[in-house]
Amino acid sequence: xxxxxxxSTAKKLFIEQSKxxxxxxxxxxxxxxxxxxxxxxxxxxxxxxxxxxxxDSDASCYRTKVGCLRVxxxxxxxxxxPEGHWxxxxxxxxxxxxxxxxxxxxxxxxxxxxxxxxxxxxT
Numbered sequence: 113x114x115x116x117x118x119x120s121t122a123k124k125l126f127i128e129q130s131k132x133x134x135x136x137x138x139x140x141x142x143x144x145x146x147x148x149x150x151x152x153x154x155x156x157x158x159x160x161x162x163x164x165x166x167x168d169s170d171a172s173c174y175r176t177k178v179g180c181l182r183v184x185x186x187x188x189x190x191x192x193x194p195e196g197h198w199x200x201x202x203x204x205x206x207x208x209x210x211x212x213x214x215x216x217x218x219x220x221x222x223x224x225x226x227x228x229x230x231x232x233x234x235t
Contacts (some may be wrong), residue, residue, distance in 0.1 A: 125166065125174070130173060130174035132171075132173045132194065132215060133174045133192070135191050136177055136188055136190045136202065137188055138177060138179070138187075141180065141184040142181075142184050148187065153204070154208070173215050183198075188201070195214075196228050197227075199225055
């Protein structure tokens with residue numbers, strides 16, 4: 113393991129400064145590849161345009177495109193941490209509202225959420 117190289121990469125990606133991490137499933141079991149890719153591009157653009165990606169802003173967000181989150185219906189499926197909210201049907205059209213409400217304002221969008229689990233330890 114080249115720890116110095118990994119730490120340098122982590123610094124460039126602002127991994128340690130990110131306040132949230134969004135995983136967007138674009139797998140063909142939950143949605144068509146085209147719908148998933150368009151949603152992914154919308155998420156990337158929205159985060160970049162708002163200076164929320166690769167930044168240390170108060171609402172900074174790391175993003176990861178995945179091939180399967182094992183839900184396999186009603187996609188694209190998106191999960192955001194630390195809140196652990198699971199969102200269904202996250203098409204490109206919904207991405208701007210998601211970023212504004214969930215990422216910027218920290219508000220859940222209950223009508224789009226089908227499950228929640230923050231994965232935090234009880235205190």
